[in-house]
Amino acid sequence: MANSFPPSAQQIPIYNWFATAPVNESLVVEAFAGCGKTTTICEALRHQSADLVTLVCAFGKDIQLELERRLAGVPNVTVKTLHALGLSQVKRFWPDVKISFGSDREKDLAERVCGPTVPDAIKKLVATLCTKGRLCNPHAAKYDDLMTTAIEFECEPDEEWEEMGFDLAFVCQKALDAMILAAAVKPVQTGIDGADMLFLPVRNMWLRKMFDRAVVDEAQDMNACQLELVEGVCRGGLVVVGDSHQAIFGFAGADSGSLSRLQKKHNAKVLPLSKTYRCGRSIVDIAKGYVPEFEAADSNCDGLISTIMIEQLTAAAGPGDFILSRVNAPLVSIAMKLLRAGKRTRVAGQDIGKGLVTLVNKLKGRSVPDLLAKIERWSAKEAARLQKQMDAATNGRRDTIQSKIDGIYDKAQMLITLTDGAPSVHEVTARIESLFADKGEHMIVCSSVHKAKGKEADKVFILRDTLRAGGEEDNIAYVAITRAKRELVWVKTKQEVA
Numbered sequence: 001m002a003n004s005f006p007p008s009a010q011q012i013p014i015y016n017w018f019a020t021a022p023v024n025e026s027l028v029v030e031a032f033a034g035c036g037k038t039t040t041i042c043e044a045l046r047h048q049s050a051d052l053v054t055l056v057c058a059f060g061k062d063i064q065l066e067l068e069r070r071l072a073g074v075p076n077v078t079v080k081t082l083h084a085l086g087l088s089q090v091k092r093f094w095p096d097v098k099i100s101f102g103s104d105r106e107k108d109l110a111e112r113v114c115g116p117t118v119p120d121a122i123k124k125l126v127a128t129l130c131t132k133g134r135l136c137n138p139h140a141a142k143y144d145d146l147m148t149t150a151i152e153f154e155c156e157p158d159e160e161w162e163e164m165g166f167d168l169a170f171v172c173q174k175a176l177d178a179m180i181l182a183a184a185v186k187p188v189q190t191g192i193d194g195a196d197m198l199f200l201p202v203r204n205m206w207l208r209k210m211f212d213r214a215v216v217d218e219a220q221d222m223n224a225c226q227l228e229l230v231e232g233v234c235r236g237g238l239v240v241v242g243d244s245h246q247a248i249f250g251f252a253g254a255d256s257g258s259l260s261r262l263q264k265k266h267n268a269k270v271l272p273l274s275k276t277y278r279c280g281r282s283i284v285d286i287a288k289g290y291v292p293e294f295e296a297a298d299s300n301c302d303g304l305i306s307t308i309m310i311e312q313l314t315a316a317a318g319p320g321d322f323i324l325s326r327v328n329a330p331l332v333s334i335a336m337k338l339l340r341a342g343k344r345t346r347v348a349g350q351d352i353g354k355g356l357v358t359l360v361n362k363l364k365g366r367s368v369p370d371l372l373a374k375i376e377r378w379s380a381k382e383a384a385r386l387q388k389q390m391d392a393a394t395n396g397r398r399d400t401i402q403s404k405i406d407g408i409y410d411k412a413q414m415l416i417t418l419t420d421g422a423p424s425v426h427e428v429t430a431r432i433e434s435l436f437a438d439k440g441e442h443m444i445v446c447s448s449v450h451k452a453k454g455k456e457a458d459k460v461f462i463l464r465d466t467l468r469a470g471g472e473e474d475n476i477a478y479v480a481i482t483r484a485k486r487e488l489v490w491v492k493t494k495q496e497v498a
Contacts, residue, residue, distance in 0.1 A: 011040050014271050018048040018239075023212050026237035026268035028259055030244070032294050033287075033482035034278025034456070037241055041215060042070045048213075050075040055211040057082055057230055059218060078211070082226050083194055085233065089201035089208065090192065098191030105193035106131050109178040118174075122157060122166045129155040129175035134182065134199035138225045143173040150175075151389065152400050159385065179203075198225045207232030215239040220246060220259055227262070238266055245291050245478050246453065276482070278456060279303065283481060283488050290478040304487040310334075313461060313491055314341050319442040322457040323491075324449050324480045326466040326473075327406065328352060329413035331446040335435055336417070338444055346437055348447035353436025356414060357429050365425050372419055379412035399471070449480045460484035463491050 007015060017027055031037035045054065056071065056079045058064035067079045080088070090097065110127035118126075132153045133146050140146050150156060150172055157166050182196060183203045192200065201207050202225050214234040216222070219242035231238065244259045263270060274293045276284060280303015284296040308316055314337050317323060325331050331347050338345040347353075363378060365371025383405050390401045415428070418435075422428045445457075460483050467477045481488060 007043075008275065010271070010273050010275060011043070014040055014044050014273075015047045017269065017271065018044040021237070021269075023052060023236040026262075026266035027239045028263045028268045028270045029239065029241040029273060030259070030270060031241055031273040032243050032276060032291060033246065033479070034276040035273040036277055037217065037273055038067075038070075040273060041217070041239070041241060042067070045071060045074050045077055045215070052076060052212045052236075053210070054078070055080065055085070055214040055230075055233065057085065057214065057216045059221075082229065083197045086197035086199075086201050086229055089206050089229075089233070090197060092208070093204070093206055094186045094192075097186055098188075100187075100191040100193045103127070103193075104190045105182075105187065105196065106178075108187070108190045109182055110174070113174050113177040113181060119161070119166065122161060122171065122174075125155045125157060125171050126174040126178060128153060129171060130178035130182070131193075131195045133175055133179055134195040134203075135223045135225045138179075138199050138202045138228070140176055140179060143169060143176050146172040146175055148400070151404070154404060156385070159381075198229055202228045202232065209233060209235035212236040213239065215241065217241045219262065220244055238262065238268070240268065245475050276300070278485055279482055280484075280486055283484050286488065287478055287481045290474050290481075301486055303484075305490075306487070307490040307492060308461075310463075310491050310493050314338055314343070316489070317343065317444050317461060318459075319344065319444065320457060321444050321459045321461065322452060322455070322483055323444065323446045323461045323463070324452055324483065325446075325463040326449055326468065326476055326480075327410045328448050329410050329417065330463055330466060331448070332414045332417045332435065335444075335446045336420075336431075338446075344443040346443050346445060347435045348445055348451040350436050352451075353432050356411065356418075356432045356436075359411060360415065360425065360429055360432070368419050368422055368425060368428065371425050371428065372416065375412050375415050379408050382408045449476045452483050453479050456483050456485055458485050459487040459489065461489045461491050465493050 014027075014029060021027065029037065029041070031040075045056070048054070054077045056067055056077060058067055058079055058081050061081060064079050064081050071077050071079060106127040107123075109130055110123045114123050114126060129146060129150050132149050132155070133140055136149050137145055147168065150168060155171055155175075156168050157171060161167075179199075183200060207229065210233050212234075213236050214230050216230055216238065219227070219240045221242075240259060240262050242259050262268065272293065275295050275297050277297045277300065279287065279296065280301045281296040282303040282305050284294055284300070284303070286305065287294050313323070313334060317338065323331065323334060328347070328349070335345045335347050360371065363371060363374040365374050386401055386405050386408070390398055390405070393401055418428050418431050422431065460480075462480050467473070467480070
């Protein structure tokens with residue numbers, strides 16, 4: 001279905017580029033929050049030559065189906081998820097390989113390279129690092145190539161394991177061995193997993209040039225393996241769409257500098273989509289403090305900006321509202337207060353809840369007081385271990401390590417809050433599972449900014465004192481602000497007033 005609205009002054013150059021650019025030229029579309037990038041790209045594809053064989057990459061099945069619907073009738077355009085794209089390349093060499101949908105593949109790889117004498121706790125670290133390494137560093141050739149990835153994804157052994165010889169170097173070497181095994185031997189029993197679908201074509205150089213042009217959305221969130229996969233199947237130019245100001249997943253392996261790097265590598269033309277159709281004008285004015293080029297469409301509402309004290313939040317929040325924080329710990333306390341007030345509430349992030357339950361089970365608290373004592377010892381020990389690495393780290397790694405330290409304290413504070421008034425450890429885990437259920441409609445959603453990316457709400461509350469300044473922290477603030485369509489409410493604490 002074609003766009004029924006007249007093209008904007010920023011859309012016209014994009015449409016013209018698709019219509020006239022030589023097949024070997026590339027384009028970066030710097031598309032800010034709520035600027036109609038999907039509509040623009042779908043319409044732009046209708047302007048290019050019908051002879052161009054074009055790939056449009058989607059990050060998930062739902063997005064793929066939506067893009068296919070919107071691009072129906074556009075000739076020679078194929079929409080694929082990145083995993084489906086990788087799997088199509090794997091099937092050329094391993095046509096009958098099975099697909100694994102759980103963790104059996106990574107567990108099997110770790111077991112085979114570690115053998116029966118390595119403790120299960122170390123095998124688990126090897127398995128995790130093998131998967132993260134396949135995605136973030138697919139061409140790793142020596143164990144220290146995985147050191148930074150191991151630190152970023154908390155794959156370091158505890159001190160007691162290090163004293164037994166199972167140190168970080170051991171984990172990295174075994175993870176590398178597992179990666180090499182994954183690439184070399186077709187798995188008959190477990191089949192391949194999602195990481196393999198991206199990793200195998202890249203590592204084994206199985207990529208075949210199939211498309212004249214490839215369009216990649218949300219490029220700032222892609223990891224190294226995903227980027228190389230797309231480049232490897234395209235014989236012509238790339239169209240890279242994204243917002244460098246929304247790059248907030250560097251801690252999770254995303255190549256946060258991918259837009260500028262790809263622009264230089266491919267000598268790409270850069271065109272902006274800086275006019276948002278989502279945020280009210282007063283909200284845009286706040287966001288412009290982080291992204292001066294951001295602007296509101298003439299049709300946008302005025303928008304409302306207000307400030308309340310945190311004690312007023314329970315009464316002020318209603319169904320469909322977002323409550324955003326840089327970290328999760330304050331959200332747990334807020335969600336519990338909202339529930340006690342009879343307001344349906346959930347905390348976004350089922351994976352976060354599962355991680356908390358795993359930690360509670362690992363600590364093995366015999367009672368709530370015992371669990372609290374073990375949480376305190378665990379957080380102090382883990383933070384001290386990372387602080388040693390911080391002291392020896394170069395500037396490029398210090399931010400990554402600090403984010404891990406912050407994450408430890410965040411987990412500890414969430415668990416401490418969840419124990420309040422709990423009669424047993426079982427009740428603590430039940431609270432976690434209930435709060436992080438990630439289901440239900442017409443609810444208040446308490447969310448970290450990271451979990452809220454790609455979402456929007458008419459009314460958004462932001463815990464102002466959880467935000468920080470500088471680098472990726474500015475991006476987090478910008479993402480938080482631009483989730484609000486009509487009303488942005490800053491939530492202040494007493495400490496800010498004092």
